Amino acid sequence: MQYMMLICGKETDVLPPDEQAALIADTEEWVKEMDGRGVRRIGNRLRLTEAATTVRVREGETLLSDGPFAETKEQILGFDLIECADLEEALEVASRHPSARHGSIEVRPLWPFDEED
Amino acid sequence: MAAAFRAEWGRVVATLIRVTGDWDLAEECAQEAFARALETWPVDGVPRGPGAWLTTTARNHALNRLRRGATETAKLRELTAMSGPPETPDPPDVSGVPDDRLRLIFTCCHPALPLDARVALTLRTLLGLSTAEIARAFLVSEPAMGQRIVRAKRKIRQAGIPYRVPPAHLLPERTASVLGVVYLLFNEGYAASGGADPIRGGLCAEAIRLARVLRDLMPDEPEAAGLLALLLLQDSRRDARQDAAGDLVPLEEQDRDRWDRAAVAEGAALLDAALRRAAPGPYQVQAAIAACHATARRAEDTDWPQIAALYDRLLVLTPSPVVRLNRAVAIAMAEGPEAALPLLDDLEADLPGYHLLPATRADLLRRLNRPDEAAAFYRQALALARAEPDRRFLARRLADLGPVD
Numbered sequence: 001m002q003y004m005m006l007i008c009g010k011e012t013d014v015l016p017p018d019e020q021a022a023l024i025a026d027t028e029e030w031v032k033e034m035d036g037r038g039v040r041r042i043g044n045r046l047r048l049t050e051a052a053t054t055v056r057v058r059e060g061e062t063l064l065s066d067g068p069f070a071e072t073k074e075q076i077l078g079f080d081l082i083e084c085a086d087l088e089e090a091l092e093v094a095s096r097h098p099s100a101r102h103g104s105i106e107v108r109p110l111w112p113f114d115e116e117d
Numbered sequence: 118m119a120a121a122f123r124a125e126w127g128r129v130v131a132t133l134i135r136v137t138g139d140w141d142l143a144e145e146c147a148q149e150a151f152a153r154a155l156e157t158w159p160v161d162g163v164p165r166g167p168g169a170w171l172t173t174t175a176r177n178h179a180l181n182r183l184r185r186g187a188t189e190t191a192k193l194r195e196l197t198a199m200s201g202p203p204e205t206p207d208p209p210d211v212s213g214v215p216d217d218r219l220r221l222i223f224t225c226c227h228p229a230l231p232l233d234a235r236v237a238l239t240l241r242t243l244l245g246l247s248t249a250e251i252a253r254a255f256l257v258s259e260p261a262m263g264q265r266i267v268r269a270k271r272k273i274r275q276a277g278i279p280y281r282v283p284p285a286h287l288l289p290e291r292t293a294s295v296l297g298v299v300y301l302l303f304n305e306g307y308a309a310s311g312g313a314d315p316i317r318g319g320l321c322a323e324a325i326r327l328a329r330v331l332r333d334l335m336p337d338e339p340e341a342a343g344l345l346a347l348l349l350l351q352d353s354r355r356d357a358r359q360d361a362a363g364d365l366v367p368l369e370e371q372d373r374d375r376w377d378r379a380a381v382a383e384g385a386a387l388l389d390a391a392l393r394r395a396a397p398g399p400y401q402v403q404a405a406i407a408a409c410h411a412t413a414r415r416a417e418d419t420d421w422p423q424i425a426a427l428y429d430r431l432l433v434l435t436p437s438p439v440v441r442l443n444r445a446v447a448i449a450m451a452e453g454p455e456a457a458l459p460l461l462d463d464l465e466a467d468l469p470g471y472h473l474l475p476a477t478r479a480d481l482l483r484r485l486n487r488p489d490e491a492a493a494f495y496r497q498a499l500a501l502a503r504a505e506p507d508r509r510f511l512a513r514r515l516a517d518l519g520p521v522d
Contacts, residue, residue, distance in 0.1 A: 001277045086279040087229060088287075109276050 002041070002110040003090040007078040009103025011048050026098035034082065039093055043080030074103060081110075122151055125168045126245030127330070129175050131217035134242075134280060137179050140270045144242065146182065150175035218243060219282050219334045226295040227278050234269035235298050236305075241266055243330075244323055254317050255305070292335070296344050296400060299327050303348050308504075321352055332387075342391040343401030349384035350407035353377040364513075365506045369416035381411045402431045421451035438467035446477060454481040472501035476511060483518065492521040 015023060034040040049068040056063045068075060077099070084090040087107070094105045129150060133143035150171045164170040225238040237255070240246040246254075252262035272278070283291040306320025328345040335341045357375040360366055388404045406427045413419040428444035442464055449457035461478050468474045479494035495515040502508050 003277075084277075086277040088279050088283070090277070091229070107276075111275075 001086065001090075002081060002083050003087075004108045004110060005043075005080040005082060005090075005094050005097065006076050006106040006108065007045075007080070007097070007099045007103065008074045008106060009077050009099060010073065011075045011077060013102070015102075023098055023102070030097050033096075034080075034093060039082050039084060039089075041081040041083055043078065045078035046076060049075045077103065121167060122154075123245050123326075125171050126151070127218050127221065127243040128168055128216065129171050130242050130245075131221035132172050133175050133179060135217045135220065136176060137183070138280070140242070140273070142179060142182065143175075146175040146178040147171075149178045216334065218330060220280050222295055222331070222334075223282050223291055224273060224278060224280050226291070226298045227273075228291070228294050229276060229278055230269050230272060232298075232301070234265050234272075235294075236302055237262060237265050238269045239298055239327070240302070240323065244327060246323070254320050256317075292338060292340065295331065296340060299324050299331065299344060300348075300400075302327065303351070307351065321348070321355070324348060325352060339391040339394040339396050340398040340400050342387050343398060343404050346384040346387040346391065347400050347404035347407055349380045349387070350404060350411050353380035353384065353411055359506075363506065365510050367510075368410060373414065373416075376411065381408075384408065385412065397430070397434075399431060399434045402427055402434060406431070419450070421447055425451045438464055439471075442468065442474060442477060449481055449484075454484045457481055470501055472498045472503075472507065472511075474498075475501065479514070483514070488518045489521050492518050 014020075031040065031043070052066075052068045054065045054067065054069045056065070080097070082090060082093055084093060087109075090107050094100060094107050097105055099105060126147060129147045130143050133146055134140055137143055137146075153174055154167075154171060158164075221243055222239060225242060226235045230238070233255070237251050240251050240254075241248065248263050248266060249259050251266075252259040255262065257265075282288075302320055303324035306318055306322075306324060325345070325348050328341070328348050331338075331341045332345045353376050354368075354371060356377070357371040357373070358366055384404065385408050388401065388408055391401050392405070406424055409420050409424050409427070425444065425447040428440065428447050432440050432444060441460070445457040445460035445464070448460065458478070458481055461474065461481070464474055475494040476498035479491045479498060482488075482491035482494060492515060495511055495518070499508060499511045499515070502511055
């Protein structure tokens with residue numbers, strides 16, 4: 001199964017330089033490990049929500065709004081698409097991502113187009 | 118026959134889920150098998166292995182359903198492989214069939230499911246309660262409970278929660294989740310026992326039944342035995358903890374002749390055997406506390422220093438403000454109320470709005486012969502308590518103080 005890991009946190013949080021450097025190093029380590037395991041398909045960080053545009057179409061009209069869809073305390077900061085045997089493995093992979101310690105990671109199964117409900 | 122049905126339901130459903138991978142189909146086919154048993158057993162007699170008969174009948178029904186569907190070839194192949202020739206009248210030996218109920222309960226109690234859904238799903242699939250019964254037990258409408266169960270099954274399927282016993286490194290944490298569901302179920306029934314609806318009180322019996330299944334399925338897990346012991350020891354007081362008017366009777370005022378001696382004996386024996394494994398956990402320690410109460414012939418015989426020492430251990434295992442409050446009560450009994458008052462001061466910030474904190478303080482002050490202060494804290498507790506029996510108990514204690522300023 002494929003799962004999307006949505007890396008969530010407060011984009012306004014600024015870590016002290018040494019913690020920031022450690023987070024980057026730990027994340028690179030995680031990427032290397034999960035690429036090696038063949039679990040990680042693709043992943044990246046995202047630009048800040050100020051660069052986001054939300055698209056909605058209502059009654060045939062395309063509505064664009066500046067910023068993320070919902071104003072929440074946390075934002076999606078990055079993502080990784082992973083391929084795992086089941087949720088158990090996906091949760092194990094996500095729990096080892098360094099950002100799970102700072103923010104949170106939402107694990108969502110992909111919904112292939114040939115599958116109903 | 119009804120009891121036999123309930124005992125076999127979980128086993129049949131658990132196996133059918135493993136074989137078909139389809140929770141709804143599993144339940145439907147189990148239902149079909151039980152209906153057929155109701156028709157044929159009274160005529161032909163109960164078969165030699167009733168459980169195996171039910172599982173085989175349900176499996177054959179699933180096979181027919183899938184055959185008619187004819188699309189799910191993979192499932193069909195798997196079914197045929199495990200069932201041998203279909204429609205065998207006398208099923209083969211059951212001893213070789215693994216008990217799938219452990220997979221079922223770990224899946225039902227997976228922490229990726231919301232807690233209320235774990236409880237509902239366990240009652241439905243493992244214990245065979247109807248959606249209507251579960252809805253009544255948890256005081257929600259039947260459609261709402263049905264939705265809760267449907268959503269939980271959907272999440273299991275869509276999120277890919279595996280149908281298996283967790284691997285060793287996850288087992289302690291997941292076992293705690295399973296035992297927690299059972300304990301929640303028991304407390305839900307315990308809080309309601311003697312109430313208008315016997316089904317709510319019946320949750321205690323269901324929790325004990327479930328705890329028995331777990332103890333049998335996890336013979337090497339002393340906490341499973343500890344939980345069963347705890348439930349039996351607490352439930353032994355069921356008939357004595359309410360008076361004729363339905364009011365709560367505090368432990369020290371209960372008629373101990375009305376305690377269920379058989380339940381106490383079984384709980385104590387289970388606890389002894391569990392403790393010999395030298396891996397104490399929170400349920401064993403709580404059972405040990407319950408056993409101290411259950412084995413005291415009179416309230417004044419209670420070994421309070423031992424109970425206080427057990428709360429010390431419980432606090433290490435599960436540091437929670439409620440455990441600290443109970444420990445303070447035990448220390449008050451063991452060493453006197455003065456020793457416990459400062460412990461309550463420390464709890465003010467951690468238990469805001471919890472009526473048992475001012476109620477406990479009022480009780481200590483009453484015993485220290487400081488009725489005016491006691492009355493003020495009973496009133497504070499009354500303002501916070503919501504359950505009617507709790508409120509009546511506090512009002513009675515307040516009235517017993519006599520006239521105060």
